[in-house]
């Protein structure tokens with residue numbers, strides 16, 4: 001079994017002080033650095049939106065952050081402007097040892113469509129290329145951690161399984177946004193799909 005460790009969206013905007021700060025988000029950095037040292041192959045993802053991205057509430061007259069709207073590809077939560085391409089908020093946390101990564105996958109760069117998952121955009125059809133990359137390099141197992149548990153980590157884990165990879169999520173190296181029970185729901189959906197939820201101590 002050849003394993004890739006994938007750290008999801010450990011970026012300034014998801015850490016305290018950021019535009020879409022996840023409670024205690026910066027706390028994952030130490031654990032993720034330790035995980036990166038432990039695995040031979042490391043991949044990072046980077047949420048990477050144009051300034052007028054349609055997942056931003058600011059692009060929708062009369063809407064507020066965390067509202068839900070219907071997009072052509074399905075339901076979409078609206079977010080505060082975050083992870084704008086080239087901006088400070090889109091940079092990785094400054095303590096993250098990014099030099100350890102062999103690949104950085106950027107996602108969410110098309111104005112019309114959001115991309116939580118590292119594998120597919122939110123239409124569940126448009127690929128990022130990650131599945132092909134992993135397969136061509138002979139990886140069969142992925143270990144995930146990062147931000148946020150209930151959005152980008154969960155969507156990535158579900159797609160990993162859908163693409164035929166076995167998948168573990170290191171729960172104590174993730175933190176959640178937790179909108180209206182989204183953490184409990186994501187946890188349950190991951191378990192049902194066959195994602196193994198584990199902790200650093202029993203990995």
Ligand code: VGL
Nearest residue numbers: 009047079147148151152
């Ligand atoms: C994320 C909401 C919007 C995440 C990214 O990384 O979980 N959540 N963009």
Ligand code: ZN
Nearest residue numbers: 047082083108
């Ligand atoms: Zn985003």
